[in-house]
Amino acid sequence: MTATHSTRMLILGSGPAGLSAAIYGARAGLAPIVVQGIQPGGQLMTTTDVENYPGFREVIQGPWLMQEMQAQAEHVGAQMLWDTIVEVDVSQRPFRMVGDSGTVYVGDTLVIATGAQARWLGLDSEELLKGKGVSACATCDGFFFRGKKVAVIGGGNTAVEEALYLTNHSHDVTLIHRRDSLRAEKILQQRLFANDKITTLWNKKVERFIDGGGVAGLVGIELKDMVTGELSTLEVDGGFVAIGHHPATELFRGHIALDQDNYITVDKGTTRTSVPGVFACGDVMDKHYRQAITAAGTGCMAALDAERFLAEADFEQVAEAAE
Template sequence: MQAIIEQIKCLIIGSGPAGYTAAIYAARAALQPVMYTGMTPGGQLTQTTEVENFPGYPDGITGPEMMEDFRKQALRFGTDIRFGHVSDVDLGSYPYEVTIDGDKKLLAESIIISTGASAKWLGLESEARYNGFGVSGCAVCDGFFFKGQDVALVGAGDTAAEEATYLSKLVNKVYMLVRRDEFRASKPMIERVLNTPNIEVMYNTETLEVLGDGLNVTGVRVIDNKTGKEMDIPVTGLFVAIGHQPNTGIFKGALEMDETGYIKTVPGSTATALDGVFCCGDAQDPKYRQAITAAGTGCMAALDAERFLASRENQFAHLATALTA
């Protein structure tokens, strides 16, 4: 059995806007936060070329640069940032036991989960090659860059329908590529799509390849699943809206989640069903999934953790007073 190497007052699992914001607030509150970044320090934003909708950056900024700013600010206030992966958690007893990289064990008096979520992709080599150069997993984040242009969007659910209608207000035309002969979206969302003139729905259509000039997307190659006919659609952007997967697998069975794996928190709070365990950012948010909302819940998580730890100190103080009375 591996020995416990240290006890931590406030453990932050995962970086990105939520984790770094939690770190800034926790450090300023003297919680001595320790952050384990995960295998992708900075999260999804490190794969984003331009961020223009985050307040405080009037000229825009790249995702990696913004995450570096967040990291520096967290370090400035004393956050202990460590590169490492939380491989296991035992939330059965307090303080909570956490395993790092499969072999280091520590105890945490409070835990802030900010592991985020990952966009689901089609799995095409060309899709990965042009990710950030015309291929995007977020219309709200990147739609602005395609004003007046023609784009394609893959998906058939409510999120895809919502993103298609959002894009339709910015771009010249949206080709909505639906793999089957029907939507999976709700009836109101389907009607919204079908009543939007500049959205062309292409049923039974599957994406084979993202076309480009080596720098940016120039089109998509698709196939009609019924006829087997292939065709190239000239577009400057491809939005993939087939869902997100929260990075919460290690907490399965330990924390309450919805059917897709998002951790459930108390409404108006970041508290989970376990005392001292909080969740912020995209790991608990299937709806907004924006850097600014993630940062906001990171702030909430740190404040919630501070109040929890203060309440425990008060309990111990009262107990000590009672024992010595």
């Protein structure tokens, strides 16, 4: 027989946003169920040194932080289940999700915390050097390259913003773009070209990230000129891939309002989506900050929003029954 799990608060995703929602939901007595998805713990499970999460004087490890968050959520009453959701129905309450095993999950409210994944170049050398000089988040890792030479790959808003941010730490930032013009907003381009710490390389494609061997990590980037085909090497200590993100919203397309980049839209200052009773938190609705601490903050907001929604719905139900 197909198993069915029912709860007052159903949470999809188990990164900082989902687990924070679970902690607040459990403390409110909503007995949340967290469906962990294909990457339990979210992006922090692939992050080594975390130095900007409040409350820890020393550098901590991303996987350890997520293990502690999960343990805290379970300690206060949240239930963790592993499954890959293949079907959702948010057309009516209670909301319904189905896992690939056939298991059914039913929730009076639904918190979506499925996150977003950085787009990568897809190079073997990139995969080899992730966390060893190659990153997809300047705000997260730029601090580790103080006074060093760094490069940013991309030509959109994200790439230009990353390059500008890195000038807080590096005096030598190179923006590498495979075309001869940027796609970023004009105001960002103006700031970029006015900054004497930034050099732009046009019509250059990354062929490979160069491994220094041993503990050296990234030492350079091999580039191919898109016009001449000529190969060259740029010596750098850090390489930041900034070609955008994929929000994990495929399941909800056509069911919940998304913006032009497929992020879930929410009412300003809240986590409320276009469907009453469905809330979104973390990177799946935040294309600007994308930090563990902001994801955790919106997870808290989602739980509080869901709790208030249920309280109002319960009150209305009691009032109707009394008439």
